Structures are given as structure tokens and as C-alpha cells.
Amino acid sequence: MPELPPLPVDAALPPLLEALETQGRAVLTAPPGAGKTTKVPLALLDAPWRGEGTILMLEPRRLAARASARRMAALLGETPGETVGWRTRLDRAVGPGTRVEVITEGLLTRRLLADPALPGVAAVILDEFHERSLAADQALALLLEARAVLRPDLRLLVMSATLEAARVAALLDDAPLIDSPGRAFPVETRHLDPGPGRLEPALASAIADLMESEPGSLLAFLPGAAEIRRTEAALTDLAKRRRLPPEVDIRPLYGALSPAAQDAAIAPPPAGRRKIVLATSIAETSLTIEGVRLVVDAGLARRPAFDPASGLTRLVTVPVSRAAADQRRGRAGRTEPGLCLRLWPAARDGARPAFDPPEMAEADLAPLALDLALWGTPAEDLAWLDPPPPGALAAARDLLTELGALDSQGRPTTHGRALGGWPLHPRLAHMVVGAREMNAEGLACLLAALLEERDPPPGGPADITRRLALLRDNHPSAQAIQATARPWLKRLKAKVDWGQMELAGRLLALAYPDRIARRRPGGTDGPARWLLSGGKGARLAEGDPLETHDWLVAANLEGGSGDVRIRLAAPLSRADAEALAPPDETPVIAWDAAKGAVTAHRERRLGAIVLGRRPLPDPDPEAVRAAFLDGLRSAGLKALPWSKSASHLRDRLAFLAAHQPEAGWPDVSDGALLDSLEDWLGPFLPAQARALADLAGLDLAAALKARVGWPLAGDVDAQAPPHVTLPTGREARLDYPPEGPTLAVKLQEMFGAAQGPALLDGRVPVRLALLSPAGRPLQVTTDLAGFWKGSYAQVRGEMRGRYPKHPWPENPATAAPTRRTKGALPRPRPEQS
Incomplete structure (x- = not known):
């Protein structure tokens, strides 16, 4: 091996090699620029335990896999595919002599499922583990079990720039924790508050100012491809107005670009030129873009958020964590002193989360659930840094059961094993496998690639056949999709019949049986509204051509609560909907609040969509009784x-x-x-x-x-008598309001009573509502004796003039009670109590 240039990580290599030699596992932390991604795998080539085995290094992104493999090959004076190579889902550069193979994380899962012993593999390195991708967490859990059961000699190394390293080391059975100092050049950090309004104009203006005042190339971080395209347009306009130096090139960098376009973005600029790279978080780690000493960070990222209740994943734009912001900042100091401009006030740094949440906590777990079923070990029995959320995992298993991939016991079916052989979400694998019956496997591969690689370009009508037309016409935006579909078409020996595009709805219904949509009745004002078979409400953009169809199947939805928006869909006939997602016919015995009665009918349903009803002549009496009681509860x-x-x-x-x-x-x-x-x-x-x-x-x-x-x-x-006997001998009703037992009685009927009545052995006095001869309230008291001695005198003074024919004795406690009311007419003035 040729002598390699010195890098900061060199100091950590001896203890790292010793840890792997003696304990077989280690955790290495090193900041950006330390050289861990390129130097560590090469250092392991001469380890005696490697023998002729291959070193696999996992990278979270295809771009990083290619770039790091190229860099290591260059250090060896070779081309990729000799000692060092790469393998991704889309391309590969490996040969018979390849001993360091850089692969994307998902490929390791496929390899483990094919053979858990990983024959021919001496070590696995999980690089950039701090990103906490679902594939990396899953790979580590499977590797730990494979190592414990089948391969105790397999070396495991977890590497990261920013990581809760102690937790990872504990998960690896207290693996040695090795920290490598970095050699990052100093980076000046500035903050700029872009203020209200759209992000892109402020970002473009800030970039132009830096390119005019500072040397070097610039890397800008934006949340997604749409923002990149808008910023690129704004910068192009500034260049026309000569706000940008003439030697500057603008390069977008995001996942949906072709490999060639991505490689062009990270390649060194030609002599005498500089560049602006507009990137998503794809450029946060594992990349050194030559010449970059300026970073502009919008402080945002786009993450998928899965809702197990609806089965929908939506992309949300969120502030990046402090750890991610530091990663981005570090891009400016890889090769020389740099400058990082953050588009948020410095005072808001502390409000950002310390780390991004693991993808496990927010992702659709259907692929994981199928992999674990094929692996054969329940999720609960594997070692996880953060275990799969039970609710999301249960929802994933329900979907797999609906697709026929799992049986009622959660075991993989023959169909499930077939789906597991595809590097696709189980929904899309189910569509590709099921397309054989329609003789439309070629079209299914294109649809799967389109949905895997995102929508090119976003916006516009929702009809997915318009996107297929872009593929048919070799539109530049469709290159990545065509590249994704190519190996699948080759595997199936299938060709695309463009005359089959009307089958798109039927194919999508295989993948998304819970997103078959029927137009809701009425709603002539505003956009058409739909009911998905999964129970969610949905809508199209107003004026979308698909509004004329009664039935659709939605492939791409966005939104949260309320109706979600249909971004991609295809028309579907009712007959096809019922054939592909056979309806259930079940008795429905339920309370009808409007009728105040139980109704019983037989209902034909496609999920939440009711196709028809007919009376149920002899409903189950127990079911009727239960529905009736439920109705009473609601009423x-x-x-x-x-x-x-x-x-x-x-x-x-x-x-x-x-x-x-x-x-x-x-x-x-x-x-x-x-x-x-x-x-x-x-x-x-x-x-x-x-x-x-x-x-x-x-x-x-x-x-x-x-x-x-x-x-x-x-x-x-x-204990709680309904009546009490008054001093007159009359039985009077005793009321029991929340404030206590109460007796409403005319005052004269209580003459002769020294005390009021009491209940429960005298512990609870009765509240006496003492009334005038006309039945109007005079006093409320639980202390009759106190009333006689106190405020009665005032009441007597007021009442004697108004009711002169009624007795008002000076000593009511010893006077005779009376019910006499005749001949006593009140004087015509307001009564005061």
C-alpha cells in the first residue's frame, strides 16, 4: 500500500486497531475533516484478522458511497473497482479484487436476509451513524444478532462525527469508545435574520453578497429540491444583473438528480472558476467539495413524518438540530479557514433540538416489519438504540397482512417472501409482483421508480399518466427515475408498453388499496372532495382534470388533519376497484341518532366507502340490544x-x-x-x-x-325519607338537590318547632326554604332556632303590614303552627326577602 497523506484520525488508529483485534467491536467519534471515512477502512486492510475477507462500509446516501470510494481509490493510486469499490441500488464499481466495498445501508439488510452469516465479510463499518437512519438502526440490530449467533469473529465498528457515543458503546456490549480530534480549520460564524417573506430571495441575495466579498466556492443548505430550483432561478436573475461574479457556476445537489449531475456538483471547479452548490442535507456528511470555504445555512430540513392512524407519510419542513447545524458549518473548514452564514438570529440557537430524532421514531415501518418477519426474530427480542414504536409497528403489520405478505400469526407468506426479494417498499413490491397478471410488469417498474424517487417535477395536475409521459418522452427530469427502473426491468426481462398507461390506476390500486377514492356526493362549490377507502377525506386542487372522474386511486398525498391533498393519482373504474380490492358485505346494526332508533341493514363496503345497503330482516337480538344501549349512552x-x-x-x-x-x-x-x-x-x-x-x-x-x-x-x-311531617301534621315533600336536602314550607307551618328537621341521626340538617303566605322566599336556613332568635324579628316587622290576617307571633318557637291562608291579601307593593 502506498504511503497515505497524514490526517488527524491517524492518532486514533492504533487504539482502534487494538480494540478490533482484541474485542471485535469499537465506537469511533471524529469531527468533520478528521479523515475517518477514507482513512479507517484502508487502515483495516492490513489487520491480521481480515485475512481475505471484505470490509463493508455503510453510507447513508448513494452520493457519499461513490464519493468516499473514489477518494480512497485515489489515495491508493487506483481506480474504483480495484481494491476499493462501491455498490448502490443504481450502480456499482466492484471487481474480483475489491476488499473495501462502500455500500448504501439498505443493501446490507438485503445481504443479511439472504445469508445472515455474511460469508466472506471480515468487518462492517457503519459510517455517519449519527444520522440515525432507519436502515442503519436496523442493520446494527441484525448485525448484533448475527454476530452473537453465527459470526463471533465479525468485526463491528460504528463511526460518527456527532453522536451520543456512550449509548452506542453500551449497545455494543460496552465496546471501547475511541475519540479522534479533528483538524478543522477555523470557521467564522455569522447570523442573518432574513425577516418575513419567502426564503429564496433573501438566500440568493446573501449568497451574492458573499461571493462578491469573499474568495472561494460556496455551499448552501436548503430544505428541498423545490427551494433549490427557486434559489437557482433567483441567482440566475442576479447573474444577469451582474450581482454575481462572472466566474461563478451554479450547481444543484439533491437526491433525485442523476448520478452524473450529483458528481458534477461535487467535482472540483475548473481552473479560474468558482461555484455555488445548492444542496439539501445530502451534503451534510461524508463529502468534501473542493474549494468550498463558504457555507450558507437556511437552517431547515425536510423529513418524512408517518402517521400510523392514517397510514400516510407526509414531508414536513423543520428546523435542523444544533448537531446538524454544526455538521453543515464544518463543511466550510475542511480544507482552509472558512465562513458560515446562518439565516436565523443567534438568539434562536438554543431553541433548536440538540440532535435530530431517529428516523425510526417517525418513519413508515412496513419495510422494517417485513424484513423482521423474514429474519425470524421479533422486534422485541433484538437490541436497538431506540426500539420501533409499537403503534407504528402494529400499523405496519396490519398493512402487510392486508397485502398478503404476512399470515394471521404474523409469519411471512410465500407472497411475502417474494416481496422481500425486491428493494422496494412492500406496497410497491406488491404492485410489481401483481402486475404479472395484467402483463404490465414494465409499466409497474416505472411507476415504482417514479414513486420511490419522488415526483418529477412537482406541481401541476395530479394525473400520474402525465408523469409517465415525461418518462416516455425522455424528459431530463426523468433520468433518475429511468435509472432506478432499469435494473428491475432487466431482472424481469420486461419492456414498457406505453399503450398500457390506462392501467396505471389498476396497478396503483394493488399498492394502495387503502387509497382508492370515491367522489363524495354534492359539493358543487370549490374543489371536489373524496373519501378514501382507508377512511380519510381528500381533495384535488380546484380545476384539476381528474375532478371529472368518480373513482381514483391516490398514490401521493400531503397534509395533516382534515382533508389531505391528492398530489398524484390515476383514474379507476368502480368495477376495477371492486375487483382489485374486493368489498366486504357485513351486517350493520347501529344506532341512528336522527331516528332515535336502532337500524339494521346489510352493508357492502370497500373499506370506508359504502357501496350499497339492503335491509337486514332478522338482526341478532343481542346485537340490537347492544346497539340500543350504545344509542342510549350517546343520547x-x-x-x-x-x-x-x-x-x-x-x-x-x-x-x-x-x-x-x-x-x-x-x-x-x-x-x-x-x-x-x-x-x-x-x-x-x-x-x-x-x-x-x-x-x-x-x-x-x-x-x-x-x-x-x-x-x-x-x-x-x-335514611333519606321522601317526606317529612310538619308541626301542622302535614306530610311535605323533601327534595334532595346537590346542595343538600331541602324543605320548601310556609313560615307559619313551622311555628312551634324549636329546631328544624335533620337526617342521618341528626348529622345532616335539612335546609328550610321558608316562604311567605304567597309562597315567596323569605329565608333559607339550616338553623331554625337561630332564625327565630335573630332575623325573624325583621321578617315579622316587614310581613305584619303586608299580611295582617296571618299570625306573626313574637315567640314563634312556642306559637301554634297554622296552614291558614284565606282572607290574607298582600298589599300592592314589591316584597323584599
């Missing part, structure tokens, strides 16, 4: 025919439950009664009850007494 207790005596009894029971909890009185609150309808009301319901009208004669008082049970039922009247 509330007010819907029951409460008599005065039943309501009075319920109030008395509530009083007893509150004041004698130790006695075991039942809870008769709304919540308790609604929760236990089956127990206390069920036995008293008419056998054929289906509507509220059927409850007209229901004896709720008897139902409540039955709920009390024996022997407490015999104590109700004694």
Missing part, C-alpha cells in the same frame, strides 16, 4: 322517560352515596349509570326495544331500586 340519561318519583329516588340515592360512602350505596351519577346501563337498566328494557319510543312505560324507579339491592333498598326511606 344521554335525559333521553330516558324519567318520572318525578324516579328522579326523586335518584336524588335521594345520590345524597346517601355522598354522605354514607361506607354503607355501599350505588353511584347514580350520569357517568356511572351510563357506564353500567347493561347491569341496572338492561333487565328492565322491553325485549324488542329498538327505539326511544319503546321506552314509554319503562319503570326507572324499579330499575334504580334493583340497582340498590337487598338489604339496602329497605333502608332508603328511613
Whole structure:
């Protein structure tokens, strides 16, 4: 091996080699520019444990895999494919003598599933692990089990620039943790608040200012391809107005570009020229773009966010973490002192998260769930840095079962094993495999590639056949899609029949049975609205040509709560929808709130889409009863025919439950009664009850007494009597409102009573609502004796003149009670209490 140029990571190589020699595993942290990606794999070539085995190094992106392999080959004075090579899903440069193979993370999973022993592999390096991609987390979990069960000699090395290294080392059974200092050149950091408005004009202006005032090339970070295209257009306009130096070239860099276009973006600029690279987070790690000493960071990234409840993944634009911002900043100091301009105020640095969340926490886990089923070890039994979220994993398994990839026990079916052989999301693999019956495998490969590589270009009508037309016409934006589809077409020995584009809807329905959409009735104003078979509402952009179709299948959706927007779809006939996603016909026995009754019919449904109904003549009585009780719960207790005596009894029971909890009185609150309808009301319901009208004669008082049970039922009247006897001998109703037992009585009827009544052995005094001869309130008290001695005198003074024919004795506690009211007419003036 030729002598390699010195790099900062050299100091860490001896302890790293010793750790791998003696313990077989290690964690290496090194900042950007330390040389870990290019120097470490080459240093392992001479390790005695390697023998003739290959060193696999995982990179999160195809661009990084190619770039790092080229760099290592150049250091050896070779071309890629000799000692060092690369392999991605789209291309490869490997040969019989390749001993360091740089691969994208997903390829390792395919290799492990094919043979968990990884024959011929001496070591696996997981580079840039701090990005916490789902594929890297999955690869590490499978590698740890393979090493424990089959390959104890397999060396594992995790490398990262910014990482919670101690957690990773602990996961690797307390692997040695080695830290390498970097040799980053100093980078000046500036902040600029772009203010309100669109990002791109402010970003383009900032870039132009830097290119005029500073030497070197510039790397700008933006969240996505759309922002890159708009910034590129703004910079082109500035160049026309001579705001950019004439020697500057503008190069976009994002995942959907062809490999040639990506390589052109990172290649050194020609002599005498500089360049502006407009990149997504694809350029954060593993790349050294020659000549770059200026970085402009918009501070944003686009991440997929999966909603297990709806089964939809949407792209969200979020602030990058502090760790990612530091990675971006480090791009300016790889080869010389640099400058980083951040388009956010410095005061907002602390509000950013420390690290980006792992993709595992936010991703669609269907590919992972299928891989784990094929691997044969439950997710719960594998070692994870962060385990798969149970809800998302359950949703993934449900989808795989619907696609026929898993059986009812969660085991892979023959069809599932066939899907696992494709480097595709299981939905798209299901479409490609199922396309054979339509003799449309070529078209299915193109659709799968189109959906894997994103929409070229975004915007415009939603009809996916318009995108297929771009592929047919070899539009420049379709090159990456064509490159993706090429190996699949070769594998199937299939050709694309462009006359089959009308089959796009049928093919997409195989992949997205839960996104078959039927136009909702009505809605003549505004955009057409749709119901997806998965239950979500959706809409097209107003005026979209697909609005004329009654049935669609949606392949790409965006949005959160409420109706989602259909970005890509294809027309579908109802007959094809029913053939590809056979409807279920099930009895539906449910409460109809509008009718106040249980309805029973047989419903034909395609997921959430109701295709038709017909009456169900003999519904299951138990199902009817359950639906009726559910209806009562939704209608509330007010819907029951409460008599005065039943309501009075319920109030008395509530009083007893509150004041004698130790006695075991039942809870008769709304919540308790609604929760236990089956127990206390069920036995008293008419056998054929289906509507509220059927409850007209229901004896709720008897139902409540039955709920009390024996022997407490015999104590109700004694402990909470319905009436009390007044000093006049009259039986008066005793009410039980929440504030306590209350007796409304004319004041004269309480003459002769030294004390008011009390309940529960005198512990709870009755509230006396003392009334005038006309029945108007004079005083409310629980202390009758105190009233006689106190404010009665004032009441007596006011009332004697107004009711002169009624007795108003000076000592009411010893006076005779009376019910006399005749001949006492009040004077015509307002009464005061």
C-alpha cells in the first residue's frame, strides 16, 4: 500500500486497531475533516484478522458511497473497482479484487436476509451513524444478532462525527469508545435574520453578497429540491444583473438528480472558476467539495413524518438540530479557514433540538416489519438504540397482512417472501409482483421508480399518466427515475408498453388499496372532495382534470388533519376497484341518532366507502340490544322517560352515596349509570326495544331500586325519607338537590318547632326554604332556632303590614303552627326577602 497523506484520525488508529483485534467491536467519534471515512477502512486492510475477507462500509446516501470510494481509490493510486469499490441500488464499481466495498445501508439488510452469516465479510463499518437512519438502526440490530449467533469473529465498528457515543458503546456490549480530534480549520460564524417573506430571495441575495466579498466556492443548505430550483432561478436573475461574479457556476445537489449531475456538483471547479452548490442535507456528511470555504445555512430540513392512524407519510419542513447545524458549518473548514452564514438570529440557537430524532421514531415501518418477519426474530427480542414504536409497528403489520405478505400469526407468506426479494417498499413490491397478471410488469417498474424517487417535477395536475409521459418522452427530469427502473426491468426481462398507461390506476390500486377514492356526493362549490377507502377525506386542487372522474386511486398525498391533498393519482373504474380490492358485505346494526332508533341493514363496503345497503330482516337480538344501549349512552340519561318519583329516588340515592360512602350505596351519577346501563337498566328494557319510543312505560324507579339491592333498598326511606311531617301534621315533600336536602314550607307551618328537621341521626340538617303566605322566599336556613332568635324579628316587622290576617307571633318557637291562608291579601307593593 502506498504511503497515505497524514490526517488527524491517524492518532486514533492504533487504539482502534487494538480494540478490533482484541474485542471485535469499537465506537469511533471524529469531527468533520478528521479523515475517518477514507482513512479507517484502508487502515483495516492490513489487520491480521481480515485475512481475505471484505470490509463493508455503510453510507447513508448513494452520493457519499461513490464519493468516499473514489477518494480512497485515489489515495491508493487506483481506480474504483480495484481494491476499493462501491455498490448502490443504481450502480456499482466492484471487481474480483475489491476488499473495501462502500455500500448504501439498505443493501446490507438485503445481504443479511439472504445469508445472515455474511460469508466472506471480515468487518462492517457503519459510517455517519449519527444520522440515525432507519436502515442503519436496523442493520446494527441484525448485525448484533448475527454476530452473537453465527459470526463471533465479525468485526463491528460504528463511526460518527456527532453522536451520543456512550449509548452506542453500551449497545455494543460496552465496546471501547475511541475519540479522534479533528483538524478543522477555523470557521467564522455569522447570523442573518432574513425577516418575513419567502426564503429564496433573501438566500440568493446573501449568497451574492458573499461571493462578491469573499474568495472561494460556496455551499448552501436548503430544505428541498423545490427551494433549490427557486434559489437557482433567483441567482440566475442576479447573474444577469451582474450581482454575481462572472466566474461563478451554479450547481444543484439533491437526491433525485442523476448520478452524473450529483458528481458534477461535487467535482472540483475548473481552473479560474468558482461555484455555488445548492444542496439539501445530502451534503451534510461524508463529502468534501473542493474549494468550498463558504457555507450558507437556511437552517431547515425536510423529513418524512408517518402517521400510523392514517397510514400516510407526509414531508414536513423543520428546523435542523444544533448537531446538524454544526455538521453543515464544518463543511466550510475542511480544507482552509472558512465562513458560515446562518439565516436565523443567534438568539434562536438554543431553541433548536440538540440532535435530530431517529428516523425510526417517525418513519413508515412496513419495510422494517417485513424484513423482521423474514429474519425470524421479533422486534422485541433484538437490541436497538431506540426500539420501533409499537403503534407504528402494529400499523405496519396490519398493512402487510392486508397485502398478503404476512399470515394471521404474523409469519411471512410465500407472497411475502417474494416481496422481500425486491428493494422496494412492500406496497410497491406488491404492485410489481401483481402486475404479472395484467402483463404490465414494465409499466409497474416505472411507476415504482417514479414513486420511490419522488415526483418529477412537482406541481401541476395530479394525473400520474402525465408523469409517465415525461418518462416516455425522455424528459431530463426523468433520468433518475429511468435509472432506478432499469435494473428491475432487466431482472424481469420486461419492456414498457406505453399503450398500457390506462392501467396505471389498476396497478396503483394493488399498492394502495387503502387509497382508492370515491367522489363524495354534492359539493358543487370549490374543489371536489373524496373519501378514501382507508377512511380519510381528500381533495384535488380546484380545476384539476381528474375532478371529472368518480373513482381514483391516490398514490401521493400531503397534509395533516382534515382533508389531505391528492398530489398524484390515476383514474379507476368502480368495477376495477371492486375487483382489485374486493368489498366486504357485513351486517350493520347501529344506532341512528336522527331516528332515535336502532337500524339494521346489510352493508357492502370497500373499506370506508359504502357501496350499497339492503335491509337486514332478522338482526341478532343481542346485537340490537347492544346497539340500543350504545344509542342510549350517546343520547344521554335525559333521553330516558324519567318520572318525578324516579328522579326523586335518584336524588335521594345520590345524597346517601355522598354522605354514607361506607354503607355501599350505588353511584347514580350520569357517568356511572351510563357506564353500567347493561347491569341496572338492561333487565328492565322491553325485549324488542329498538327505539326511544319503546321506552314509554319503562319503570326507572324499579330499575334504580334493583340497582340498590337487598338489604339496602329497605333502608332508603328511613335514611333519606321522601317526606317529612310538619308541626301542622302535614306530610311535605323533601327534595334532595346537590346542595343538600331541602324543605320548601310556609313560615307559619313551622311555628312551634324549636329546631328544624335533620337526617342521618341528626348529622345532616335539612335546609328550610321558608316562604311567605304567597309562597315567596323569605329565608333559607339550616338553623331554625337561630332564625327565630335573630332575623325573624325583621321578617315579622316587614310581613305584619303586608299580611295582617296571618299570625306573626313574637315567640314563634312556642306559637301554634297554622296552614291558614284565606282572607290574607298582600298589599300592592314589591316584597323584599
